[in-house]
Amino acid sequence: MTPAALNETRWTTGFWAQRYEACRTKMVPEMWKLIQGTERTHFLENFRVAAGLVEGRCRGAAWNDGETYKWLEAACSLLAVQPDASLRVHVDEAVDIIAKAQRADGYLYTKVLIGQRAGDAAAKPFSDRFAFEMYCMGHLMTAACRHHQTTGTDKLLTVARKAADFLIQQFANPTPEQAKNSVCPSHYMGFLDLWRETGDVRYRDAAQHFIEMRRLVTDGGDDNQDRIPFEQQTNAIGHAVRANYLYAGAADLFMETGDTNLWSPLEPIWRNLTEQKMYITGGCGALYDGASPYGSKNQSSITRTHQAFGHNYELPNTTAHNETCANIGNVLWNWRMFLATGEARFMDIAELALYNSVLSGMSLDGTNFFYTNPLRVTDPLPTELRWPRERVPFLGSFCCPPNLARTIASSAQFAYAKSSSRDASSRSPNGDGGVAATPTIWVSLYGASELETDVPGIGKVKLAQETEYPWNGRVHIKINEASSKEFALKLRIPGWAKSASLRINYRPADSSMKRGSYHEIRRAWRAGDFIDLDLQMDTELIEANPLVEETLGQVAVKRGPIVYCLESVDLPRGVKPLDVSLSPDTKLRARYDQRLLGGVALIEGTALVRTNSNWSGQLYRELQPSKPTPIKLRLIPYSAWANRGPSQMSVWLPFASP
Ligand SMILES: [Zn+2]
Numbered sequence: 330m331t332p333a334a335l336n337e338t339r340w341t342t343g344f345w346a347q348r349y350e351a352c353r354t355k356m357v358p359e360m361w362k363l364i365q366g367t368e369r370t371h372f373l374e375n376f377r378v379a380a381g382l383v384e385g386r387c388r389g390a391a392w393n394d395g396e397t398y399k400w401l402e403a404a405c406s407l408l409a410v411q412p413d414a415s416l417r418v419h420v421d422e423a424v425d426i427i428a429k430a431q432r433a434d435g436y437l438y439t440k441v442l443i444g445q446r447a448g449d450a451a452a453k454p455f456s457d458r459f460a461f462e463m464y465c466m467g468h469l470m471t472a473a474c475r476h477h478q479t480t481g482t483d484k485l486l487t488v489a490r491k492a493a494d495f496l497i498q499q500f501a502n503p504t505p506e507q508a509k510n511s512v513c514p515s516h517y518m519g520f521l522d523l524w525r526e527t528g529d530v531r532y533r534d535a536a537q538h539f540i541e542m543r544r545l546v547t548d549g550g551d552d553n554q555d556r557i558p559f560e561q562q563t564n565a566i567g568h569a570v571r572a573n574y575l576y577a578g579a580a581d582l583f584m585e586t587g588d589t590n591l592w593s594p595l596e597p598i599w600r601n602l603t604e605q606k607m608y609i610t611g612g613c614g615a616l617y618d619g620a621s622p623y624g625s626k627n628q629s630s631i632t633r634t635h636q637a638f639g640h641n642y643e644l645p646n647t648t649a650h651n652e653t654c655a656n657i658g659n660v661l662w663n664w665r666m667f668l669a670t671g672e673a674r675f676m677d678i679a680e681l682a683l684y685n686s687v688l689s690g691m692s693l694d695g696t697n698f699f700y701t702n703p704l705r706v707t708d709p710l711p712t713e714l715r716w717p718r719e720r721v722p723f724l725g726s727f728c729c730p731p732n733l734a735r736t737i738a739s740s741a742q743f744a745y746a747k748s749s750s751r752d753a754s755s756r757s758p759n760g761d762g763g764v765a766a767t768p769t770i771w772v773s774l775y776g777a778s779e780l781e782t783d784v785p786g787i788g789k790v791k792l793a794q795e796t797e798y799p800w801n802g803r804v805h806i807k808i809n810e811a812s813s814k815e816f817a818l819k820l821r822i823p824g825w826a827k828s829a830s831l832r833i834n835y836r837p838a839d840s841s842m843k844r845g846s847y848h849e850i851r852r853a854w855r856a857g858d859f860i861d862l863d864l865q866m867d868t869e870l871i872e873a874n875p876l877v878e879e880t881l882g883q884v885a886v887k888r889g890p891i892v893y894c895l896e897s898v899d900l901p902r903g904v905k906p907l908d909v910s911l912s913p914d915t916k917l918r919a920r921y922d923q924r925l926l927g928g929v930a931l932i933e934g935t936a937l938v939r940t941n942s943n944w945s946g947q948l949y950r951e952l953q954p955s956k957p958t959p960i961k962l963r964l965i966p967y968s969a970w971a972n973r974g975p976s977q978m979s980v981w982l983p984f985a986s987p
Contacts, residue, residue, distance in 0.1 A: 330668045330746035330771055335409035335478070337782040338741040343797060345740060345776040347927055348688065351695035352737040353407050357400070359696055359722075360734060361419050364400050369723050372397045373426055375439035379446065380429035387443040390726055394439050394465035395515070397423065399731035402472040405479040406738035417480075424476065424485045427469075431488055435495030437469065438462045455499070458509045463539075466492045467516030474526040475739075486526070493523055497535050500542065508545035512553055513571045517578025518661070521585060536582050540591075550632035551621035560590050563597040565606050565638045566623060569614030569650070570728075572638065573658025580665035599666065602659075603678060605641040609871060609885055609980065610689070610892050610967060611682030612651030612702050613659050615639040617715060642876040646705035646981060648714065653690030653699060653729035656682050657736050664743055667773065671748075673846050676773045677824045679743065683736075683774075684799060685892045688968035691733050692720050693927050698730045704894075704967075704980040707907070720971055744774040744794075749785035767851055769817040775804045788812040790854075799889050800921050800930040802826065802864030811854040818860070819847040825889060826864040833860050864889070868917045868932055870984075883981040884911055886932055886964055888919055893932050893964040897977040901960070909936045909960065910983035917962075925965075926972060932964040937985070957985075 340346040364372040370389035371378075376397070378385040390396075404420050407413065431437040436454055441462070444452025455462060473489030476482075496516070500507060517536045524532035540559065549555030552567040554575050565572055576598060583591040607613060614636050621632040622640045636650050659682045667675035689702045697720035706718055716724075724730070749768045768787045770780070775798040781791045791810035798804060806818070822829050824845035831838040833850065842848045850860065866889040873880040886893040895906045917934040925931065937957035944950075970978045 330748045332742045333745040333782055335406055338745055338780045339410050340741055341777045343777040348737050352734055356695035356734050357403055360400055376426045376430040379439040379442035387440050392461040392464055395468040396727050396731045398468035398472040399735050402475045403734035403738040405475040409479040428488050435491035437492045455510050458512055463510055463516045464513040467519035470519030471522045474522040503542050505545045505547045508542045514574050514578055518581050521581045533585055552634040562594045565598050565602040567634050567637050569638055569655035570658055573655055573662050577662035577665055584669035606638050610685035612686035613655040614650040615643050617650050644877050645879045647703055649703040651686055651702040654732050656686035657732050673821050676821055680890050684890045685967050690729055693972050697722055700724050700729055706978045708977050745780050746771040747784055767817045769819055771819045773821050787814050787816045799891050802866035804862040807859040808854045810856050813853050813855050815853045817849050817851040819849050822848050828865045830863045868919055880981045884984040885980050892967045894967040894970050894978050894980045895964055896970050898973045899963040904938055906977055906979040908938050908940050910985040911936055926969045929966055934962050935959050936962040
C-alpha cells in the first residue's frame with residue numbers, strides 16, 4: 330500500500346485535530362525556540378559552529394543533530410497541510426545553516442566536524458559507534474524527503490543525497506568494526522525514503538547493504554541487536570528504540586523487496602513482542618537497566634542492556650521504561666508491517682500504541698514531555714528513578730519531544746492508504762490479508778478527517794470522515810467525489826470490537842464483519858454515497874497472563890483503543906490509587922465530559938477502598954484485614970494523566986471480592 334500523502338488528508342475536528350493543533354500552535358513553535366537557541370543546549374548552534382558561522386564548541390547530546398532534523402520534518406509536515414510564512418522562514422534558516430555545515434565530501438555530523446575544526450586529531454568519522462552518526466544522517470534523509478515534498482525545492486534533498494552517497498562510498502566494503510555503526514538505526518528507513526523520493530535504486534540497495542552489514546559484527550551484543558545476525562533473531566531484545574527502529578527498517582525494506590529473509594525474523598519477533606513483552610499500552614522496554622536474558626550462560630559474556638526489553642512476561646509497572654521514542658518506534662514498525670501486508674493486526678498495535686503510550690509522552694497543550702511512560706507512579710516511589718515523574722519542557726536527552734512532533738504532524742498519514750491493481754502481488758507471506766486487485770482505499774484509523782486523493786485507474790476521490798472516535802465507535806464516511814468507477818473501501822474492524830454493523834446509504838449491509846480484519850466494500854461509488862460503521866465499544870476489565878507477576882490479582886480498564894488509569898486527583902484526600910479495588914460487582918459506565926482534559930470519555934462507577942495503613946520500616950507483616958468502603962470511581966484515559974498537577978497514578982488496580 331501507499332500511504333496518503335500529507336497534502337491529501339487532514340484532521341478536521343475532534344481528538345486528532347486537537348492534538349494536531351497543539352503540535353502546530355505550541356509544540357513546533359516552542360521547540361523552534363529551543364532548537365535555534367543556545368540556552369539549554371546546542372542544536373542548530375552546533376551546525377553554526379561546524380559551518381564556521383560562529384565561534385564555539387560542541388554542546389549537547391551526541392544525537393542532537395538528529396533531533397534538529399526531526400524538528401524540521403515536523404515543521405515540513407505541518408507546512409504540507411497549511412502554509413505558514415513564519416514557520417517557513419524558520420525552516421529555510423535551519424536548512425541554510427545545515428547545508429553550510431556539510432563537508433565537501435558529503436559527511437555531516439557536527440560533533441566530529443567541530444572537533445576537526447578545532448584541530449582535534451581524534452575527531453574522525455565513525456570512530457565511535459555511539460556517536461549516533463548513522464542515526465543523525467538517517468533522520469536527515471527522512472527530513473529532506475519531507476522538505477522536498479513540501480517545498481518543491483531540493484536544497485535539503487541535495488544535502489541528504491550527498492550524505493547518503495558518502496555513507497554508501499564509506500561503507501562499500503565495511504570491516505566488522507565499521508559494521509557496528511548502526512546504533513538506533515533510523516538510516517534504513519532514511520535510505521528507503523530517499524529511494525522512494527528520488528527513484529534512485531542505489532538508495533534501496535543501500536538499505537539492504539546496511540542491514541546485511543550487521544552480519545559482519547563479531548563481538549556485538551543484544552543491547553544493539555547485533556550479537557547474532559538479524560536473520561536468525563526470533564525475540565524482541567535489547568534497547569527498545571534501537572530494536573523497534575531496526576524492525577521498522579527491515580519491514581520497510583521487506584515492503585520494497587519482498588525478501589523473505591527479512592520476514593523470517595520479523596514475524597516471530599512481532600509475536601514475541603505482542604504475546605510476551607509489550608505493555609497493555611503498547612509501550613516497549615520494561616527495563617531501565619539490565620542484562621540480556623539471551624545468549625551465553627557464561628557470566629563474563631552476558632550482555633549489558635539498557636532501556637530494554639526484558640525476559641518474557643517481565644513487565645513491571647512502576648519501573649517500566651517505555652521510552653516515548655520506543656513506543657513511536659512500535660508505531661513506525663507496525664504501520665510498515667501493515668503497508669507491506671494489508672493485515673489489520675498490525676494497525677491494531679499501531680493504534681494501541683498511538684492512543685496510549687505515544688500520546689502519554691506529551692502534555693495536552695504540547696509543551697511538556699515524558700521520556701519514560703510507566704504504568705504506575707506512587708508517592709513515594711519504591712526507588713528513585715532516573716527520569717522525572719512529571720512531564721517537563723526540556724530533557725537532557727531531547728529525542729522524544731521532536732519525535733512526538735513529527736509523529737503527530739504526520740499522523741493523518743496513518744489513517745488512509747491506497748493500493749491499485751498494479752500493487753496486487755501481495756507481500757503477505759501468510760496468505761491472508763494481502764493487497765486487493767481492485768483499486769482500494771484503506772481506512773486504518775478513525776477520526777474526523779478529509780481525504781482528497783488520486784487512485785490509479787479511478788481518478789480523483791474525495792471523502793470525509795465524521796466521528797467522535799475514540800470516545801464512541803460510530804463512524805460516518807461520505808463520498809464527496811468519485812468517478813463512478815468501481816473501487817473498494819477497506820475499513821479496519823479493530824480486534825477489540827466484539828461486533829460491528831454497517832449501513833450503506835441507510836441500508837444495512839448483509840455481509841458479516843470479522844474483527845481484526847479489513848472489511849471490503851466494493852462498488853461503483855458515487856458522490857453523495859455514505860456509510861455508517863458502528864463498532865461495539867464496551868468498557869472491559871482486562872487481566873494479564875498470570876505469568877506477568879507484576880499484575881497478578883489486578884485488572885486494567887480498557888474501552889475501544891483507550892487504556893484507562895486511576896489518578897489520585899480524582900480520589901478523596903489520603904486515598905491512593907492502589908487502595909482502590911474493583912470487584913466482579915463493579916459496574917462501569919462511560920460518559921463524555923467536554924470540560925475535563927480537553928474533552929474525554931471518562932469511566933465512572935463504584936469501587937472499594939481499603940486504606941493501607943503505614944508500612945514504614947516494614948517489608949512483611951501479618952495480614953491486617955480491613956473492611957472496604959464503597960467509593961465513587963472516576964477513571965481517565967492513561968495518555969491524559971499528569972495534566973492536573975502532581976499526582977499518583979495506576980493503570981492496573983487490585984481486583985478483589987467485596
Ligand atoms: Zn526518545
